[in-house]
Amino acid sequence: MPVLSKDVKIAVVRALAEFDTPTIVQRMLKTVYDLDVPVNQIVAYNPTTYQGRALSKSLRRVFDDARKNFLDGVESIGISNETQRLKLVDEAANAARENGDTKGMIRAAEAADRIRGGHWKQKSAVASSGPIVVFNAPQVPDGVDASAAINCNQLQSPAEGSGDA
Incomplete structure (x- = not known):
């Protein structure tokens, strides 16, 4: 030695x-x-x-x-500061937006929420070039008032839907 x-x-x-x-x-x-x-x-x-x-x-x-x-x-240390971390996440979100990276934008939003102490979870699937599509959302049967359906538990799961989806 x-x-x-x-x-x-x-x-x-x-x-x-x-x-x-x-x-x-x-x-x-x-x-x-x-x-x-x-x-x-x-x-x-x-x-x-x-x-x-x-x-x-x-x-x-x-x-x-x-x-x-x-x-x-x-x-x-810059990264230990919450404002600095949010600034970095904002830059990542803007870069994702400019590149059309919807998933990247959602990941940046989730990261920002975690930094701020939130518990937002992604509950939707994202199509690569289309709108956000929510799966397993309850459907209101035809002819039923939506507010009444919620109060009376008359909602149907997508599998039980009316067949016109």
Whole structure:
């Protein structure tokens, strides 16, 4: 196992504090410092793991500070902001509209609803170039007032329909 300098140790601890995996840290060390460090040596710098339980107090302090700063800085990450996510979904919906992608527009609308905390579900099938068609919609028999049919449970399923559909 290679001996790591203090600067490299701090870089490893900070990366692990920001939830980078040991494999990602290993690649970073190879790219930035041209070091081949085994994953089990990297894990020893994460005090939240069994292997890292003996991490020095100074590196533990670096880890704790980096983790706190990372977690407190979530709002500075654009995609974590609801408005930013809605803006991205709006751009996707507009692109889908321009391309005539009806399914894409519906997926974007569903995503926007989930972002806002809604629970909209797609209850219709979409034809590729035609209107939205709703299946399993109740049909009102001929000669029956629709409001009266709803109140009297006289609706028929499409399978039981009058045969003129």
